[in-house]
Amino acid sequence: MNNIIHFKNKKLTVMQVSDPQDLSFANHTMKAMLDKAYDTVKPDLVVFTGDNVLGNHLRDARFGNRHTIKTDDGEKRRMIKAIDHILAPLEKRGIPFVYIFGNHDDMNAMTKQEIASIYSSYPNNAMPTTNECNHEVGTCYLPIYSSDKAKEIFRFWLFDSAWQDKTDGQTYSYVKPEAVEWFKSLSNEAKQTKTSVPGLLFIHIPLPEQENLLEECPPHVGGVLDHHTYSKTKEKKYYRLNPTLAVGDLGEFPCMLDKNTGLFDAVKEDGTIKAIVAGHDHTNCFDGTWNGIRMIQTACASLRCYGVKNRGVRIFELDEDNPENFNTYHLSYDAIMGTGFWSQLRYLLDADGLQKYKYTLLATTAAALTASTIGIIKKITK
Template identity: 45%
Template sequence: MTRQLKFNQNGQFTILQVADAQDLPFPRKAMLDMLDAAYEKINPDLILFTGDNILGNHLLDARFGTKKIGSGKELTRQRMKKALAVILDPPEQRRIPFAMTFGNHDDMNLLTKAEQLELYRAYDQFVFSDEDTPVGNYTVPIWSSNGEKKLFNLWLLDTAWHDKETDRCHTGVTKEEVDWYVARSNELKAENGGQPLPSLLFQHIPFPEIRRLMLECKPGDKGAVRYAKDKAVRLDPAKATGRQCEPGFGYQENNGQFDAIKAQGDVCAAVFSHHHINNFDGVVDGVRVIQSPGASFRCYGNTGRGVRVFVLNEAAPAAFHTYTLTYFDLCGHSPIKLLRYAVQADIGLF
């Protein structure tokens, strides 16, 4: 539903980003404990599920490898509804507004994105825009505490889709999406007295320019992540801080998204998911680039499984503060929590 999100009476607005929650209808208790603890501790004003919210290709009637494992759109819809309930029921019950964007896994099944969005729209707390946009792309404005003025904007962009006719999957931001972003950004600028409206941009798969945060190195070098037999990269300490455990280069077909963002000057940071075991924060050619860790315990990960928090301040919203909280930060290090982590994390501990 369209609703007005506002800075609270303390002049703050807190966003909790949950990336790659993809546990399907059979969630690991560790992930649910972690998310519950995050909602309790942070009490966010908005939760953002930034793609791969479900493993849409592991629903019935979806591909499993190269094989179809079921049939029937209605059956797929029912399975998807059940899978979404795992992550959407808790914020609904806590009455915390949430928004979402699609990831590469969400769409790999018979339901169109518009049909999938209908399942999200059934939740009272789902924040959506009624703007006429390319499906899966929208803006979420954050208004001043007195409700008089838009002070900040969130961009939610789609980076992955499944062509149902050819049964092929694509990743990236299309030319149509870049054009929509530029046009909408200009409208928001005009509404804001000619000044770019400060914003955060969230999308599942990074733009390719993220690679500029990395240096080529040898596979044996400190911090090196191998991406080919004799090739590796590591974070450039002059440009980024954090942890890189997989290459995470971003989508391949470049339609000028980065250049458009740079030219518009409204994005305070572009925030990405998809690469579960990377967690860093850097600047590429004046554009801040943030990679967030994954939350799923049924997919690959490491001890960095967690969530990211953004705290905006009404007096200076562009100067936001961000940090991540891991399972251990939120649930503690007691022997039982360590044991639960070790048993429930399907792939990768370190």
């Protein structure tokens, strides 16, 4: 491990950045938002929870110089640049980071090992080189030490949940059974040796059990369509967060793991994990508990991809004397950048999905400028 993560004066502030999902041509408003968040919160650690790069669009000509890349080498160069956009600001500030991959990161010619080696080239990379699950790149645990660095008192579990099969080109999303077995064996070992510590589990795609935080409702009360059922049966069913179980935003029906390989049951059995924290569904941002397990989902940071005004970051504040009772809250774009004119204009011009408003604004501005220019010319030539 390059960097040991430890409490400082008994406190630890961690920032989760999920789905920044950018390309080699950076979205400057997202970069500005993250810069401001780092400078305001001053986190001791940043956890990227997947879709860190929009890996399936690296070759596109959609942005920047509008050149299509045709070679694997060119794609790799763009991957290096895209990763640098999210890691250089942390390197500059000396903030350590860890990460998991999402379903988009390896949707390209690169393997996860190759992508991980780019992250490893940064001095503030805090990914453990031991404590890894042998069966899956990126599945590992990060020990969090006491302020005096004498002992591990908390643990961040990082689980891989999606990958592209390079032979058939398909993306699969589930936690490999071997990774669940790895977790169970470490859990049993810690119980036997009485070395268990509390922790948080980070995963890109939410576990299937997360669906239990929802309840069916009529659409007019803010329900979201269950698009999985709709695509199969054309039956329209709407859901919202069950207010007795969860609080926050449900912007879309969750897109959960394809297959249940028993991680939730293993977490329940283990008893040390204080919350399962996911990303992936860009407009979902909530905190709930079902069957004794707390499940948190965090909206995307990306302005490149779909999302709404809850784009932002999540903060975890831990106290060394009582790390189990951590505090967590989400900071949206408005909370970070403010609601002033320039911040809102920036958002309007740079956030994906606002084209209709953007082009109306640009057309209105152009019309106003043209009209005033004509007015000035008429005055001059009178």
